[in-house]
Amino acid sequence: MNLLFCNKPVGIKSVFRKLRMTGASVLLMLALSPASLAVSTGNNLPDIGTAGLSALTLEKERVIGDLxxxxxxxxxxxxxxxVLQEHLETVGYRIVTATKNPIHPFKFFWVNETSINAFAxxxxxxxxxxxxxxxxxxxxQIASxxxxxxxxxNQRHLARRIESQMQNQPATIGAALGSIILAVIAPQAGIAALQTTLGVSQQMTINFTRKNEAEADRIGMQALVAAGYDPYAAADFFEKMAAQYRYVSTPPAFLLTHPxxxxxxxxxxxxxxxxxxKAYPVSVDFEFAKARIEARYSGKTAKIMEVEFERRIKxxxxxxEDSAIYGLALAQFDAGNAKKARATIKPLLTKYPRNLFVIDAITDIDMSTGNQQAAEARLADIYxxxxxxQVITLNYANILIQQNKTNEAVDILNRFRVKNPENMVALNLLSDAYQKQGNTxxxxxxxxxxxxxxxxxxxxITMLERALRATPDDNNIEIVKLEAKVRQFRNELARLKAM
Structure with missing residues (x-):
């Protein structure tokens, strides 16, 4: 479903200022150390996932994480x-399931940046x-x-780092946390800020980070293997990265926070x-995800990517090859040639009739070429x-909205939101469905x-006040719900301003 929307990025300083004002975002800087550490291949790892509680309880950590x-x-x-979100969550939850006693309900998200990076x-x-x-x-390699x-x-490295910093330099803890935030947003600036902030305690922080990184490597490897992934992937990925950027004066963000x-x-x-x-089977979904990212999020035009995928195939x-065919179909569709895209992707639909990437693409093509009924029937069956x-539900709801079947769409979306209350695409579709219904x-x-x-x-709150004005006076149940939500949001706002 081509319902991508990206928030407009703002300046680094603006983001940093907002984060510090709300007290809501202390992001985890994962700076991999250049120090040599002894290798441990055993399973007797320390159970320190509950460490750092004196600095930050799990409950507080979750509140700050949500904000x-x-x-x-x-x-x-x-x-x-x-479709990309479904793929990322599949990879992420496969690893989480393989870990011992995960301490949080993990949530994964995509950042629309072509830089090589990941963070927690x-x-x-x-x-x-x-x-x-x-x-x-x-x-x-992604899984590693x-x-x-x-x-x-899971090892609570940020909480432990905060606790260590409070014990050694309590006077600078606020500035240090601000530097950690900045290190994730802008690695070069953040690392420089940390060096300035920590001063005489800089070596202590470096040593503390080295220990964390070695620990995350060991435990991450165990989870990787337990999840059924290639244990050699981490070394292969690191070696490839190190070789490609060894002589580059300005390395990518990933190497600044993950040397x-x-x-x-x-x-x-x-x-x-x-x-x-041993040999591991090719992940079709990974190949399709990579092709989708190349076609739509690499920063290149659809026409350029169309030529590129055609060249690779030829x-x-x-x-x-199937991933190049898939990428070509997306590029053709995005370039405005839906009929050509249909012919390109037809063999993949036969070969992968239940693959979510292919279903998502053919749904977009069907809607663009006047085959909404065929798309609706296909999605209704899979639904x-x-x-x-989320891929099936959101595509299905979108088609229902386009065909003025808004009551069905609203029912489907509201059921979906019970388990997925933070899904932004679902909220956008729900808003559109209500508007089309005339339910202001x-x-x-x-x-x-x-x-x-x-x-x-x-x-x-302004939107809710408009909703209240648009609600009939005799609809007491809806008025009570809206008024309760207004109070909730006002309380949240007051809590933020008090931080």
Whole structure:
């Protein structure tokens, strides 16, 4: 479904100022150390996931994580693409399930930046830049990065770092946390700020970080293997990264927050060597995800990508031709040639009739070429046994809205939101459905929910006040609900201003 929307990015200083004012976003800086560390391949790892409680309880961490995520939604250029989101969550939750005693209900999201980066912060939030997929060769390589970030969260490295800093330099803790925020948003500036802020305690912080990174490497490797991914992927990815950027004066953001010295590559290889080398099947979804990102989020025009995918197919410059065919179909569709895109993707629909990437693409093509009924019938059939899948549900609701079947769409979306209350695409569709129904009050209410998810409570309250004015006086139940939501948002706003 081509319902992507990205928030307009704002200046780094503006984001930093907002984050510090709300006290809501202390993001986890994951600076991989250049120091050599002894390699541990055993399973006797310390259970320190509950450490750091004196500085930050799990409950407080989740509250801060939620507020941070709301701020990021309103400030970062995020990608709200259901099919990519489903893929990322599948990879992420596969690793989370393989970990021992995850401490948070993890949440994964995409950042629309072509830089190579990924980061984690309070409450189990993991952000992945689209650029990471442009660089990776396999799903296992992506999984190795995600597993590392999950390990940082489960081991509570940020809480432990805060606790250590409070014990050693309590007077500078506020500035240090601000520097950590900045290090995630702008790595070069953040690292420089940390060096200035920490002063004489700089070596202590570096040593503390080294210990955390080694620990995350060990635990991340265990989760990677337990989840069924290639243990050699981490070393392969690090080695490729180190070799490509060894002589570059300005390395990518990933290397500023995740330095990869030769010792780190060697350590990853030694850990992997306890497992036999074997062949892993090609992940079709990873290949399609990478092609989708190239076609739509690489910063290149659809015409350029159309030529690029055609060249790869013609010269057989791809290890998985189906992904190039899929990317070509997307590029053709985005360039305005839906009929050509249909012919291109037809073989994939036959080969992968239930693949979500292919279903999403053919749905867009059907809607653009006047085949809405065929698309609706296909999605209705799949929805019958996948009612909670975001790709199927959101595409299905979108088609129903376009065909003026708004009552059905509203029912489907409201059921979906019970388990997915933070899905921005669902809220956009719900708002559109209510507007098409002529239900102005609920249209404004859905808009208010979306604004609240971006920490914009003032605007959300304004929307709810409009909703109240549009609600008939005899609809007491809806009035009570709206008034309760106004009070809730006002309380949240007051709490933020008090921080």
């Amino acid at each position: 941070s995520m709301r701020q990021i939604r309103g400030s970062y250029p995020l990608v709200h693409d259901p 912060f309070f409450g189990g939030h993991i952000g992945v830049h689209v650029g990471l997929y442009l660089y990776a060769d396999t799903e296992s 990065v995600v597993a590392h970030e999950i390990a940082h969260v 990869i010295p030769e010792s780190r590559v060697a350590d990853a290889e030694l850990r992997a060597q306890q497992f036999p080398r 010269k057989k410059e791809t290890s998985f 019958g046994y996948m009612p909670n899948n 009050a609920m249209h404004y209410s859905a808009m208010a929910d979306r604004l609240a998810l971006m920490l914009q409570y003032d605007q959300a």
